[in-house]
Amino acid sequence: RKEVEQDPGPFNVPEGATVAFNCTYSNSASQSFFWYRQDCRKEPKLLMSVYSSGNEDGRFTAQLNRASQYISLLIRDSKLSDSATYLCVVIFSNDYKLSFGAGTTVTVRA
């Protein structure tokens, strides 16, 4: 079983729609959680950290459910520029390794 699993998608949504997807992790000792965004042939860029209380950054909302060991990302009012691959990233306690999910592809169409 992979340490971090994501629905690969693709999610193909119209502009203005809401899209949400999850990521599950297997190690209960996981400490830190992030969503990264990666555009085609570009480097991953930190979108947001995910906190236990949930957090929001503009149109993006991230949630963490430690009991069920998953994190989620919700994008409201989708823009064409939101089209990208969203990588779920987990850091296990006392570990340097970023554990990546395989990524969820989102395509927003006009």
Add this chain to the structure above:
Amino acid sequence: DTEVTQTPKHLVMGMTNKKSLKCEQHMGHRAMYWYKQKAKKPPELMFVYSYEKLSINESVPSRFSPECPNSSLLNLHLHALQPEDSALYLCASSQDNDRSYGYTFGSGTRLTVV
């Protein structure tokens, strides 16, 4: 300065060549990383340096040789690579004592081995 700078952006090399990838950051981060990413796959960790010492080698073949000359620089020396080593090589850095802020990635070197 909140960037990780990688050079070159593109590199084509033959299987008998020796080349080096360079990475630089001036954020005061004391942990630096090399990742390899193949198309449509997530990045895979290769090496971790913490306070300029190699702390993790993810069983990377010896044809890849990392070097950390100082706290701001990280190199990856390449020798006798194979075509399957063609990939995007990403450098990243983080605050060593607090990784809750995430990692910052460089824009990568796209390597093609011919």
